[in-house]
Structure formats: structure tokens, C-alpha cells
Amino acid sequence: MSEATSQSQTPENDVIGSYFVDLWCHTSKTLALNPGREPESEFEEEAEECPTELDTISSSGGFSVVGPDKLSLLYPNANLHGHDVGIVKANCPAPLKRLLYYFEIYVKHAGAKGQIAIGFTTSAFKLRRQPGWEANSYGYHGDDGLLYRGHGKGETFGPTYTTGDTVGGGINYASQEFFFTKNGVLVGSVYKDVKGPVFPTVAVHSQNEEVTVNFGKDPFVFDIKAYEAEQRAKQQMKIDNITIAQEASHGIVRSYLQHYGYEETLKLFDAAGKSTMPPISLVSGNSFNEEDSMYALNQRRILRQLIKSGKIDETFSTLRKWYPQILQDDTSIICFLLHCQKYIELVRDGKLEEAVVYGRSVFDKFKKLSACDDLVKDCAALLAYENPSTSSVGYLLGESQRELVADAVNAFVLSTNPNMKDASLCMHSSLERLIRQVTACFLEKRSLNGDQGEAFHLSRILKSGGNPPRI
Numbered sequence: 001m002s003e004a005t006s007q008s009q010t011p012e013n014d015v016i017g018s019y020f021v022d023l024w025c026h027t028s029k030t031l032a033l034n035p036g037r038e039p040e041s042e043f044e045e046e047a048e049e050c051p052t053e054l055d056t057i058s059s060s061g062g063f064s065v066v067g068p069d070k071l072s073l074l075y076p077n078a079n080l081h082g083h084d085v086g087i088v089k090a091n092c093p094a095p096l097k098r099l100l101y102y103f104e105i106y107v108k109h110a111g112a113k114g115q116i117a118i119g120f121t122t123s124a125f126k127l128r129r130q131p132g133w134e135a136n137s138y139g140y141h142g143d144d145g146l147l148y149r150g151h152g153k154g155e156t157f158g159p160t161y162t163t164g165d166t167v168g169g170g171i172n173y174a175s176q177e178f179f180f181t182k183n184g185v186l187v188g189s190v191y192k193d194v195k196g197p198v199f200p201t202v203a204v205h206s207q208n209e210e211v212t213v214n215f216g217k218d219p220f221v222f223d224i225k226a227y228e229a230e231q232r233a234k235q236q237m238k239i240d241n242i243t244i245a246q247e248a249s250h251g252i253v254r255s256y257l258q259h260y261g262y263e264e265t266l267k268l269f270d271a272a273g274k275s276t277m278p279p280i281s282l283v284s285g286n287s288f289n290e291e292d293s294m295y296a297l298n299q300r301r302i303l304r305q306l307i308k309s310g311k312i313d314e315t316f317s318t319l320r321k322w323y324p325q326i327l328q329d330d331t332s333i334i335c336f337l338l339h340c341q342k343y344i345e346l347v348r349d350g351k352l353e354e355a356v357v358y359g360r361s362v363f364d365k366f367k368k369l370s371a372c373d374d375l376v377k378d379c380a381a382l383l384a385y386e387n388p389s390t391s392s393v394g395y396l397l398g399e400s401q402r403e404l405v406a407d408a409v410n411a412f413v414l415s416t417n418p419n420m421k422d423a424s425l426c427m428h429s430s431l432e433r434l435i436r437q438v439t440a441c442f443l444e445k446r447s448l449n450g451d452q453g454e455a456f457h458l459s460r461i462l463k464s465g466g467n468p469p470r471i
Contacts, residue, residue, distance in 0.1 A: 017333030
């Protein structure tokens with residue numbers, strides 16, 4: 001063994017250890033709030049606030065009356081001037097970080113003139129004007145069926161609407177368009193040239209006009225789920241038209257199996273590909289050759305199997321035999337992860353008293369690792385529940401926790417390769433780095449688009465049954 005591999009706690013190991021602790025912390029926080037939910041990647045976003053009712057504070061008071069439910073709007077008197085508009089926004093802007101947003105109004109009574117409008121406005125919009133009459137606002141008007149966008153002159157757009165009609169307004173963030181519907185049928189769309197947040201907005205403008213608003217509490221008349229599926233199908237069609245070279249896709253999958261030590265699967269994969277695959281270059285763009293990719297493959301496979309079988313004592317003894325430098329510092333993060341998994345396995349086997357004794361004997365030495373305090377508490381909390389698997393810390397008893405520890409050990413073993421110069425290559429396979437890059441590109445694209453639209457979520461695509469790119 002070379003001198004370079006005999007060091008116990010290198011900066012590279014600090015990076016690797018910190019990554020897996022952070023990943024565990026992310027899982028803990030996510031599942032503490034939503035037990036039973038599958039944790040997403042570190043790119044996961046917080047839920048956005050969605051409109052639920054009309055804003056009775058910021059409205060054109062005196063010209064219209066918002067009902068007690070804050071979902072109905074009435075214009076009780078005759079209007080005296082063109083700017084005596086009864087206009088109300090939603091209680092918050094439309095959410096931005098998604099594919100679509102949509103809401104509907106039902107025209108309970110068209111009143112004297114049917115001058116009802118549905119649309120979107122910004123926070124600076126004057127609340128005595130119809131949506132679409134001012135800059136940075138859009139409105140589909142019922143009396144003439146015209147679309148107004150930023151000035152007083154309307155454009156031919158769709159049919160008029162009156163008593164008994166249901167009209168909807170939505171935002172397609174992928175195409176950057178507003179769209180409108182009538183009685184469950186798409187009327188049309190218009191380019192959305194406002195990059196900031198916009199508010200769903202409703203206006204009434206003649207005596208006895210009355211509408212009710214549905215922000216999603218009740219089923220929509222327009223099939224928004226089918227429309228969303230149609231939009232996603234359009235996106236998928238663009239992806240399907242991208243052809244990936246067979247050797248490239250084969251190499252990416254192969255590198256994934258190599259990285260995580262799936263030796264038997266790799267042999268089957270190579271055997272299946274011999275008859276269909278052209279020769280693959282052994283040198284990748286990062287100068288990491290085939291020999292390095294296969295580094296300690298058999299040992300990593302064995303260690304992964306031990307951890308996934310819950311045999312942590314054997315994992316310790318095997319590491320001490322093959323890679324003693326990894327365990328040389330018994331207060332390192334990798335030791336912490338393995339000791340935690342040993343404790344978890346004792347709880348899983350119902351050896352609670354033994355788990356208590358073991359925890360007291362090992363966890364004190366990791367007090368210097370402040371980032372690990374909450375994780376120790378999670379482990380200890382397993383003893384507080386009669387049925388810990390259904391608790392907020394039940395995720396510790398799942399296969400994903402074993403996978404995390406196995407991945408960490410795998411990364412530390414890879415870091416002992418003298419040719420490994422970049423710690424990030426130990427933590428992620430080429431396939432995962434590609435997915436992370438795609439996610440980052442989506443986020444950057446969204447940032448350039450006013451922070452509007454959804455991010456790339458591989459889990460959503462897989463659950464929806466999306467087709468892989470053609471090979």
C-alpha cells in the first residue's frame with residue numbers, strides 16, 4: 001500500500017464524509033415533516049403558497065362587494081364612470097415553480113352589461129381599471145370576447161361569456177403563455193411578457209354582475225390534468241427526438257455499475273452487450289481509465305452486501321483487514337456512520353437493551369462532530385416508539401439508510417485509489433453527475449426566465465412512465 005493511501009483523515013475524506021452527513025440530515029428533515037415520503041435530491045424545493053381566496057384588503061372598495069366566503073364578487077350599483085370597476089385580486093400571487101397554474105370563475109349573473117373580466121395583474125396594478133387596460137396586465141372580457149393586454153384596445157380572441165358560463169385563466173410556464181378557457185374548452189393563449197409574479201384577478205363593472213371564484217378547492221370544469229398531460233407529452237416528444245449514441249448510453253450505465261460495485265450485474269450487462277455494442281474507448285474525458293473504474297470492484301461489492309444485510313461487525317472487520325486507513329481515526333465520519341448503523345440494526349433485531357449499552361459506549365466520542373448531534377438524536381429516538389418503523393424516525397429502519405451507509409463506504413474505498421484526484425468522483429457516478437448537471441441547467445434556465453417554471457425532477461419523470469431517449 002502506498003504512502004498516499006495510508007493517511008487517515010485527508011481533506012478529500014472530509015469532503016466525502018461531510019457530503020454523506022449532509023445527505024442524511026436532508027433526509028431526516030424531509031421525512032420528519034412528511035413521514036413515509038420518499039426523500040428527493042438536494043435540489044428539492046419548498047412548497048409555494050397558492051391563492052385560496054379573494055383579497056378583501058386590497059380591492060376597489062365601494063364598487064363591488066366580496067362575499068363572506070371570500071370567493072364571490074358582486075357589483076351592486078350602477079356604474080357612473082368608466083373607471084368605477086369592481087376589481088379584486090387573489091390573496092397571493094400565482095405560484096411560479098411549476099408547469100401550470102389555473103383558476104376559474106362561474107358567472108352567476110351577467111348583470112346589466114356583462115362587463116365581467118378574468119385575468120392576471122401585477123402588484124402595482126391600479127385597482128380601478130379592468131385587467132388588460134393597464135401595462136403588465138391581461139384580461140379576457142365577457143362582454144366582447146376580446147383579449148386586453150396592457151392597453152385599452154382589445155384583440156380578437158374568443159367568444160363572449162354570460163350568465164351560467166364558467167371561464168378559466170391559467171399560466172403555462174413552459175411556453176410562457178397565459179391561456180383562457182370557457183365551459184371546459186380551451187379558448188386560446190397569449191405570450192406572457194411579464195417576468196415577475198402575477199395575481200389571479202377578477203373584475204365586475206355593471207349593476208348586479210356576480211361571479212364566484214374557484215381556486216382549486218372544487219373540481220374545475222376544464223380538465224387541467226389532461227391539459228397538463230398534453231403539455232408534458234409535447235416536452236417528452238422533444239426529448240424523444242434526441243438520439244443518443246448507443247456506445248455513450250452503454251458507457252454511462254456501465255460506469256454506474258462500476259462506481260457502486262455492482263460486480264455481478266456488470267458482468268451480465270457486459271455479456272448482454274457483447275453482441276450489439278461496438279468497442280468502447282477506455283479513456284473518458286476526465287482521464288479516469290477502465291482500470292481505475294474497476295478499482296477494488298470485488299471488495300466494494302462484498303462491503304455493500306455486508307452493509308445491506310445488516311452485518312456491521314463484519315463490515316468493520318473487513319475494512320480493518322483491507323483498508324485500515326479508513327478506520328484509523330475512530331472519531332471520523334465514516335466510523336460515525338457505521339456505528340449508527342450498528343445501533344440501528346440492534347433496534348431492528350429487537351435488542352433494545354444492547355442498543356442502549358452500545359449507544360452509550362460509542363456516541364460520546366463523536367461530540368466534536370456538531371453536525372451529527374441531530375442524527376444521534378434520531379437514532380436514540382427509535383427507542384421512544386413502540387413501533388419505530390411508523391414513526392418520524394422510521395426511515396432509519398428502511399433500506400435507503402443502509403444504502404446511504406453503503407454508498408459512503410464505497411466512496412471512501414474509492415478515495416484510497418492513488419489515481420483518484422477529485423473527491424467528487426468518489427461520491428457520484430457519471431450518470432448522477434449528468435443528472436445533477438441537467439437539474440442545474442434547468443434551474444439556470446428558470447432563473448433567466450424570472451425564476452418561473454418547474455425544475456427537472458427525475459423521480460417525477462420515472463413515476464409518470466416517461467420514455468427514455470432513443471438509442
